[in-house]
Amino acid sequence: MDISQIINELGEDRELYFNAVSPPIYQTSNFAYKTVDALANAFENEFDVFLYSRGNNPTVDILRKKLAALDGAEDCLVFNNGAAATTAAVLSHMKAGDHAVCVRNPYTWVSKLFDNILKRYGVEVSYIDGREIANWEEAIRPNTTFFYLESPNSWDFALQPIAEVAALAKKHQITTLIDNSYCTPLYQRPIEMGIDMAMQTATKYIGGHSDTLGGVLSGSGAAIRKIFDSELMTLGSGIQPFNAWMLIRGLRTLPARLERIHHTTEKVIQFLLQRPEVERIIFPLHPSFPQYELAKQQMRGGAGLMTMVLATRERENIVRFCESLQHIMMAVSWGGHESLVIPKCAGIPKAEFNGDDQEHRYVRLYCGLEEPDYLINDLQQAFDKMKE
Numbered sequence: 001m002d003i004s005q006i007i008n009e010l011g012e013d014r015e016l017y018f019n020a021v022s023p024p025i026y027q028t029s030n031f032a033y034k035t036v037d038a039l040a041n042a043f044e045n046e047f048d049v050f051l052y053s054r055g056n057n058p059t060v061d062i063l064r065k066k067l068a069a070l071d072g073a074e075d076c077l078v079f080n081n082g083a084a085a086t087t088a089a090v091l092s093h094m095k096a097g098d099h100a101v102c103v104r105n106p107y108t109w110v111s112k113l114f115d116n117i118l119k120r121y122g123v124e125v126s127y128i129d130g131r132e133i134a135n136w137e138e139a140i141r142p143n144t145t146f147f148y149l150e151s152p153n154s155w156d157f158a159l160q161p162i163a164e165v166a167a168l169a170k171k172h173q174i175t176t177l178i179d180n181s182y183c184t185p186l187y188q189r190p191i192e193m194g195i196d197m198a199m200q201t202a203t204k205y206i207g208g209h210s211d212t213l214g215g216v217l218s219g220s221g222a223a224i225r226k227i228f229d230s231e232l233m234t235l236g237s238g239i240q241p242f243n244a245w246m247l248i249r250g251l252r253t254l255p256a257r258l259e260r261i262h263h264t265t266e267k268v269i270q271f272l273l274q275r276p277e278v279e280r281i282i283f284p285l286h287p288s289f290p291q292y293e294l295a296k297q298q299m300r301g302g303a304g305l306m307t308m309v310l311a312t313r314e315r316e317n318i319v320r321f322c323e324s325l326q327h328i329m330m331a332v333s334w335g336g337h338e339s340l341v342i343p344k345c346a347g348i349p350k351a352e353f354n355g356d357d358q359e360h361r362y363v364r365l366y367c368g369l370e371e372p373d374y375l376i377n378d379l380q381q382a383f384d385k386m387k388e
Contacts, residue, residue, distance in 0.1 A: 001069055003186070007251050011065035025245045026058040047228050055233055059241040063248050067206075070185040071198050073218035075225070077232055078239045078247070082181065082201030083109040085215030088231035089197050090114075092223075093146055093175045096122040100146040101139045103130035103160065105153060107179065130160040131291065136168055149178040149195070151298070155307060155344070155362060157182070157284045159291045162298055166194030181205075181335075186258055187301040197223060204335025205303065208250040208257055212243045260369060261304040267372040268365075268379070272308060277321070277383045279311035279361070304367035305334050313355030317386050318343050318363065324382040328375060334366035339375055341365050 001010065017024050031050045033039040042051040050056050060078060068076040079085040090113060094100065102114060104127040114125040128135045130149065147169050151160045162178065169176045178190045181201045190198045200206070202214030217227070232238050239247075269286060272278045281288065284295040285302040295302075310318055322330055328339045344362035345353055354360050367375060 003070070003255060006066055006069045007254065010069055011062040023059060023062055023245070023248065025241050026053075027241050028057075029053050046233075047225055053241060054236055054238060055228065057241050057244070059248075060239060060244040063239075063244045063251075066248070066251060067202075067216050068218055071216075071218035072185070072189055072191050073198065074221040076216055076218035077224055077228060078202065078244060079215040079217065079232070079237050080239055080243075081203060081213045082179075082199060082215035083107075083113075084235070084237035085199045085201075085217040086110060086177070086179070087113055088227050088235065088237065089177050089199060089217055089219075090118070090146065090148070092227045092231050094118065094123055095145075097143060098123050098145045099141045099143045100125045100148060101136060101144060101174075102127050102148040103150050103153065103158070104128060105155070106148065106150050107154065110148065110150075110179075129158075130165070131158055133161050133164045133168065136160075136165055140172055140174070144172065144174055147174055147176045149176065149190075151178060151180075151188075151190075152182045152284050152295075154182065154305065155364060156359075157282055157289070157305075157307070159284065159294050159298065161294060162190055162195060163193040166190075166196075169196075170194065182305060183299055183301070183303070184254070184258070186255060187303060188299050191218065193298070196220070201335075202247050202250075204333060205254060205258065206247050206250050206335075208253065208336060209246075210333070210336030210338060212246040212250075214239055214243060214247050257369065258301065258303055261367055262301050264370070264372045264375070265302065265304045265306065265367045268367050268375055269306065271376045271379065275379075275383055277311055277386055278308050280309040280358075282307040282309065303335075304339075306365055306367075308363045308365055309358055310361045310363055312361065312386065315345055315350065315353045315355070315360075318345055318361065321382050321386045322363065324385040325378055326381070327370070327378045328365075337369045339366055339368040339370055 012023055030052050042049045046055050063078055064076050102125050126139045128139050149160045166176055176195045177197045178195050180190055180198045181204055184205045197219035200216045202216050272281055283306040322341055322343050328341055331340050342364050
């Protein structure tokens with residue numbers, strides 16, 4: 001299906017709501033039935049009907065159809081945030097005594113899920129360098145049931161050979177889940193490469209305006225139905241109608257925003273490579289990236305997230321640079337209209353900072369929708385103040 005049709009038409013039965021161009025927000029907690037038999041049927045099949053908005057809702061249903069089609073999946077669920085989507089996917093496929101293989105340095109709340117929560121119930125996890133397929137194969141145990149991928153990762157942008165990992169998992173009957181937030185389905189198609197479930201934080205590029213949260217989980221109809229009937233309904237982590245409506249709105253401009261961000265990022269990278277204050281740029285689709293050839297094979301684009309390695313051994317210089325930025329804000333996340341930075345050292349105790357450790361000098365930069373020169377001028381004046 002054409003992407004324009006998905007974004008502008010799929011799931012939108014406009015004749016049902018007075019031919020309104022934008023679908024309404026069905027801001028209701030529950031739905032009434034006129035007969036006992038109809039109500040009984042709804043109890044038996046809440047996945048396919050509207051009974052209680054904790055589960056299904058017409059506004060959410062429109063969003064689900066669009067997001068599943070973008071992923072090339074049979075179906076999807078939308079959660080309050082990305083962490084909720086990941087948690088539901090993992091819980092639905094793991095039990096006490098199982099073993100999972102996970103990329104090293106995953107998103108913080110993924111490691112907390114494995115290390116703090118699932119560990120209590122006898123689930124074990126092995127963290128590996130996921131860049132080599134041999135590492136995945138070596139990590140498999142007789143009780144391995146789950147692979148967690150994150151390609152690219154959000155700091156060093158390490159990639160996994162997605163199709164190879166998916167094929168290996170299928171050979172051993174292991175379920176696979178990937179965090180595809182960096183690329184979105186427009187720039188990377190994990191399900192087409194054989195991955196069972198794809199997650200993305202709709203908070204980022206799908207929403208696009210830093211004003212709502214959401215998490216998308218796409219997969220087979222059977223897997224999604226299983227998660228709906230158990231984890232989503234039991235934990236109550238489904239998205240609310242208003243937030244779903246905001247994500248539908250964000251989807252309308254997703255291709256245009258990604259294209260603009262992509263071109264801005266290219267210009268900013270060209271500037272950064274000329275600055276003596278920058279030792280290295282980490283960006284999957286730049287020729288200097290160690291896995292550049294794999295990135296070109298798996299990814300259609302790179303959008304706006306990169307990491308600068310600053311050429312200083314002093315924490316104070318990194319702090320001065322970040323605090324001198326006048327227009328690029330210092331905050332977590334990415335994917336919104338606004339450009340952002342976050343220094344790695346903010347998460348490292350001052351006494352443990354080591355300027356010889358390259359990772360301690362990481363500054364992650366996200367390029368938003370501002371004009372390229374606007375961002376470049378701000379970066380330049382902040383670099384100049386590093387010398388003062």
